[in-house]
Amino acid sequence: MFESLSVPGLGSVIAGTAMLGFLCGTLGTFAVLRKQSLMGDAISHACLPGLIVAFLLFNSKESWALMLGAAISGTLAAMIILGISRYSRVKEDSSLAITLSVFFGFGLMLLTWVQRRPDAAQAGLARFLFGQAATLLDRDVWLLAAIAIPCLITVFIFWKQFQLVCFDRSFAQSLGFPVFFIDVLLSLLLVMVIVAGLETVGVVLMSALLVAPAVAARQWTNKLEIMALLAGIFGAFSGIAGSFLSNIGKTSIPTGPVIVLLITLIVLLSILFAPARGIVWLQFKHWRDSNVLQLDSVLSNLVNLAKEHSGKQNGHSMAMLKGISSNPSGVPRSVHKLLEMGLVFEVDKGLYIPTTKGEEYLHEKTSHMGRP
Amino acid sequence: MTQAQVEIQLLAMATAVACSLCGVFLVLRRMTLLSDAISHTVLIGIVVAFFLTGDMASPWLLVGATTAGVFTVLMVESLQKTGVVREDAAIGLVFPALFSIAVLLISIYSKNIHLDMDAVLVGKIALTPLPSRRLEIGGYDFGPKSLALMMAIIIVNLGFIIMFFKELKVSTFDPAFSKAIGFNPYWIHLGLVLSVSTTAVASFDAVGSILVVALMAAPAATAYLLTDKLSIMLVWSCIIGMLSAVLGYWLAHILDASIAGSMSTVAGIIFGFAFFFAPERGLFSVWHRAKTRDRKFKLALLLVHLTQHEGTIREEEECNIESLHLHLRWDEYEAHSVAFEAVETFCATKENKVLRLTPKGRIIALESLQIGTNLS
Structure with missing residues (x-):
């Protein structure tokens, strides 16, 4: 464990993945809220042809040149996706799938054409797809920071506008906000983030980093600013923990997939256990509500029976209550609970009548009915 | 192969x-x-x-x-x-x-x-x-x-x-x-x-x-x-x-x-x-269809304009090809080209730079007006 700390460059790997995780989480929030979760996936695939053209033009593997190329083709792809679904009847899912696969296929064609080998693509493609977080250098971290900081500042400046467009497009339009410009700006930011992260985590995992932290954060809060911050923190945490975990063992495991699995775990836990929106929580609430409802209905049945059947002295049997209940198997438990609460009294063996307290309780409940 | x-x-x-x-x-x-x-x-x-x-x-x-x-x-x-x-x-x-x-x-x-x-x-x-x-x-x-x-x-x-x-x-x-x-x-x-x-x-x-x-x-x-x-x-x-x-x-x-x-x-x-x-649904086709419709509408509008001023004192002025764009409030080039089309399709004739309706043009104009009144 401690040996791993001495792995050269681990510091910059952790700093890089943490920064990237934070950035992806924050911007992914907007993508997820705008139902554009898979935009990131499409754009990151679409960066391939740009990378290769940039490589051909500048004839270098310098990060900035490749990033520029990737940014241009990513932007182009984003505009095409928006354009197809806006100007034709082809829906957004198809326009995403077409743009993604055609750009990627075109990139593949260029790549093999450059190498003049039709059968297989080389290490470059694998790196593009899966990323190589382990090779992050200090220089790359600075480059990442140079992209991250302006992006975050832009988000900060346009916070109100982004918020408005995310939640109420038509209202934003009616207020005279340039909605289309904000759409384009958000897409551009997304492209920047993707381009920054491609080299580290690769294409497939990039899309996960844009979606998962935001989905997890959504579970814990209803406020946009907290959601964005939380998503950033989740992203950064999985980045840091992922780089650690993948460097602990003797054999190195690819960092990207580890990060993705960690963030998926966070999502899973959030979906299950988050208060108010978690599945376990919702199930519990459902169970509790239905119990209370059952209790009330049994009590109400008993009160009505007592009213109709000459006075309070005659009790009614469990079988009778079961017969008129919509959920007979739950009746004994409800009666038991009612006895415990003192709302029902057992006059004879197996015969029950409501107590005065029980009648009051029911009156209290039903008096709210039919009123706002 | x-x-x-x-x-x-x-x-x-x-x-x-x-x-x-x-x-x-x-x-x-x-x-x-x-x-x-x-x-x-x-x-x-x-x-x-x-x-x-x-x-x-x-x-x-x-x-x-x-x-x-x-x-x-x-x-x-x-x-x-x-x-x-x-x-x-x-x-x-x-x-x-x-x-x-x-x-x-x-x-x-x-x-x-x-x-x-x-x-x-x-x-x-x-x-x-x-x-x-x-x-x-x-x-x-x-x-x-x-x-x-x-x-x-x-x-x-x-x-x-x-x-x-x-x-x-x-x-x-x-x-x-x-x-x-x-x-x-x-x-x-x-x-x-x-x-x-x-x-x-x-x-x-x-x-x-x-x-x-x-x-x-x-x-x-x-x-x-x-x-x-x-x-x-x-x-x-x-x-x-x-x-x-x-x-x-x-x-x-x-x-x-x-x-x-x-x-x-x-x-x-x-x-x-x-x-x-x-x-049917191509971007260019949609644009072309819109353009054609626009053009057809403008032609009808021109012919209606001509019927309104036919035989009036101001006919020479209102139906003059040189000043047409001022009365219809169109782009000058567009006014000219619509007028040219009207002449081309035998809806109007040009006499001394003044447009005059042919019977065919009159029918089209009246039909267009008819449609207009029906709609309203």
């Missing part, structure tokens, strides 16, 4: 047809991105099946991959049903996670496996004619194995579509109605998911995962721009798929580049063409 080239093209076409058939329903049901998810997650099915059987050529790999595809869709759907995650986000959560597990498994055990990541993405269509990949029964050569597999898939897909055409149609276009008449659209949905998975897995062996997405989305979306009828859309989709396959093959041949890559490029180019020039 050598036999090898013919065989590669045949396989490419067969794959394209199989994918385009499924693609039509994916596009219409807005499920295209599921093909993207499936094409990524079949990897984990292959890896797991490989660990269980230890044989890279085992047919269980196909079964494993298909199961993984169906499993992916079911996972996405159950995530969606919880109500906390929307469909797009659910897809974006499930497939990277499964894909990551597969990548990790491969990288941990990679010393003992021959799983070529590139082949997964790019496919091995160029290797189709190799002797080891041929189907031989009783000494007879039945061509490449993958071609035979692809043909089988086409037959299954076609059979599914023909047998359940009515059901597919109603559950695609009006799921609520389908349910109302007592047919649960979910069964068709499951059948479709199964057929998409099988097709994706079989084609993925030949052309790689990304091309599967391209072949499922692009030809079907192109066909969607060309017709409003489901049966015709299916035919168009297959034709466009085959065209992309053949043209893509030759493009790859000329450039000496990846066949899968150039096939998807061609499919994209064809979609681009349809996007701009499709007869």
Whole structure:
């Protein structure tokens, strides 16, 4: 464990993945809220042809040149996706799938054409797809920071506008906000983030980093600013923990997939256990509500029976209550609970009548009915 | 063409047809991105099946991959049903996670496996004619194995579509109605998911995962721009798929580049063409139609203007070609060209720069006014 700390460059790997995780989480929030979760996936695939053209033009593997190329083709792809679904009847899912696969296929064609080998693509493609977080250098971290900081500042400046467009497009339009410009700006930011992260985590995992932290954060809060911050923190945490975990063992495991699995775990836990929106929580609430409802209905049945059947002295049997209940198997438990609460009294063996307290309780409940 | 080239093209076409058939329903049901998810997650099915059987050529790999595809869709759907995650986000959560597990498994055990990541993405269509990949029964050569597999898939897909055409149609276009008449659209949905998975897995062996997405989305979306009828859309989709396959093959041949890559490029180019020039719904056609309508309306307006001032004192002034644009408040160039068109089509004559109606022009103008009063 401690040996791993001495792995050269681990510091910059952790700093890089943490920064990237934070950035992806924050911007992914907007993508997820705008139902554009898979935009990131499409754009990151679409960066391939740009990378290769940039490589051909500048004839270098310098990060900035490749990033520029990737940014241009990513932007182009984003505009095409928006354009197809806006100007034709082809829906957004198809326009995403077409743009993604055609750009990627075109990139593949260029790549093999450059190498003049039709059968297989080389290490470059694998790196593009899966990323190589382990090779992050200090220089790359600075480059990442140079992209991250302006992006975050832009988000900060346009916070109100982004918020408005995310939640109420038509209202934003009616207020005279340039909605289309904000759409384009958000897409551009997304492209920047993707381009920054491609080299580290690769294409497939990039899309996960844009979606998962935001989905997890959504579970814990209803406020946009907290959601964005939380998503950033989740992203950064999985980045840091992922780089650690993948460097602990003797054999190195690819960092990207580890990060993705960690963030998926966070999502899973959030979906299950988050208060108010978690599945376990919702199930519990459902169970509790239905119990209370059952209790009330049994009590109400008993009160009505007592009213109709000459006075309070005659009790009614469990079988009778079961017969008129919509959920007979739950009746004994409800009666038991009612006895415990003192709302029902057992006059004879197996015969029950409501107590005065029980009648009051029911009156209290039903008096709210039919009123706002 | 050598036999090898013919065989590669045949396989490419067969794959394209199989994918385009499924693609039509994916596009219409807005499920295209599921093909993207499936094409990524079949990897984990292959890896797991490989660990269980230890044989890279085992047919269980196909079964494993298909199961993984169906499993992916079911996972996405159950995530969606919880109500906390929307469909797009659910897809974006499930497939990277499964894909990551597969990548990790491969990288941990990679010393003992021959799983070529590139082949997964790019496919091995160029290797189709190799002797080891041929189907031989009783000494007879039945061509490449993958071609035979692809043909089988086409037959299954076609059979599914023909047998359940009515059901597919109603559950695609009006799921609520389908349910109302007592047919649960979910069964068709499951059948479709199964057929998409099988097709994706079989084609993925030949052309790689990304091309599967391209072949499922692009030809079907192109066909969607060309017709409003489901049966015709299916035919168009297959034709466009085959065209992309053949043209893509030759493009790859000329450039000496990846066949899968150039096939998807061609499919994209064809979609681009349809996007701009499709007869009814192309961007250019829509623009042209709007322009023609605009022009027709302007001509009618000019003729109405002429009838209003016919025989009045100001006729010389109002109907003068030089000042027409001032009275109609048009662009000067446009006024001239509309006036020219009126003369060209014998709706008006020009005397001394003053436009005068011909009987034909008068009729058109009066008809236009008639329509106007009827409308109001």
